[in-house]
Amino acid sequence: MGKVDLLRVIFISWTLLALLGCGQSNTVKLTITGSSTIAPLVMELGRAFEKQQPGVRIDVQTGGSSRGIADIRAGISNIGMVSRNLKISEKDLFPHTIAYDGITLILNKSNPVSVLTDEQIIEIFRGNIRNWDEVGGPNQSITVINKAEGRSTLELFLNYFKLENRAIKADVVIGDNQQGIKTVVGNPWAIGYVSVGAAEYEEKHGSAIKLLGVGGENASIAAVKQGHYPLSRPLNIVTVDKPEGLTKAFINFAQSSKASAFVEEQYFIPINAH
């Protein structure tokens, strides 16, 4: 490469670098961060909202409920997404419920076990029941799938069963719902827990899993909708102050009947359903 060519390459790359810094334009931006459970829904809502209000840009980033709270407190984002009830230490914040979701246990379709009591589930996750033949299944050892520390699904699961995370004897620790479903599909003797919406969607679309409810209830979107499925949670978007202006407009839109269609598309349950 000649001297002049080299010069040109350097010049062009530095110009590009400088250009990257000046992508600002005069649109108004609303930054929303938090739970990866809620993010796909808020992205869809954001797209519809952008169409309604030209000049507005909705920027959605995931990172979990805890990150959603941390970001609005730090002023990095305008709205946080939190897939659980607020904790006592978070009571100064303003939650706005936009949908509901439930958690279900999932088994591989080829597993003949179809009912487990809450006590049996607790003993399985504690490692006291290690073989399916102790709960009416074949003589196969159980693979327990748990969620990684910090996830709101894990918190909700532990709270419902009054378990401590260190008491759980897991064989596999997963990150998101999809990884959990893929693991159960690949292992006929695994047991895990994921969001009802995700599980019902995957089951309908041919994944080899089946849903197993808790507290004697069947796990289904319908059951969560009717409000009697015990292991369910609200999906909230949260603000630091009483919402005003654009933030308020977006929250109103997310809670309106127009939003219900988007909520149902994501296999969640609309707030005005019950």
Place this chain on the structure above:
Amino acid sequence: MRTNRFVQVSLKVSALLAASVLLFILYFLVQESIPLIKTLGVGAFFQGGWYPLEGEYSLTPMLLGSLYIAIGAVALAAPLGIVVAIFGQFYAPVLLGKVYRGMVELLSGIPSVVYGFWGLTVLVPWITNWVPPGTSVLAGIIVLARMVLPLVVLTADSAISNVPRDYIRSAQALGLARWGIIYRLVLPVALPGILSGIMLQSGRALGETMAILMVTGNVVQLPEGLFKPVRTLTANIALEMAYAVDSHRVALFISGLLLLLMTVFIVSIAHYLKGRRFA
């Protein structure tokens, strides 16, 4: 000669920028880690368990997990890679050798997530039938070995092709057999290059994240056997970073610092080996 000066300055600035990135990363990691290390002491990160929400931050299981899987993968990939490189250089017909090398280069370009997906949907279920739960040290080693193999082949290949042709011709003139030439002459001369290539791949193996995260089960425990699940330092960061706050987050930065130090150590060994001669 104004152009000349300009090119020189631009090159120097670019080089400095590239080099300072490493220092900045190191500085950043140390700065983030120091407060927690000061309050808890270094020992806290090597004993107890990993319950970050309850104040226990032992990284020992993850450290050993990373080491076991990286060493296992390299031990599996290195002999295979050297054999493949020798085949390509000395035994394969010229055309086949070229096609073969092209395919290996292509293999090295496959994204790690693809290997991970293969591991999750094919390898893990296969091991599960054999010894449940399937997600295990072994699955991690096999997936990682598949990933580093092409690069081991390529570095070994280039080390072998750097052996002066004169040596080989002289040996042939002396009437040595092909295997004798390879075993007694080519391998000893190429060894420093091959070894340093292998060490560099170990560094890469330590840093691999996605594919490993998908197949090793990620349970925090001391690796007790090939069929037991284990969590690596990289998987620990990737699984928990998005959800971590406060001390938990700092503990993950310390995982990163530990990983960086290990990589620096390994790359230094590679550098040292490259300067040595074994023949």
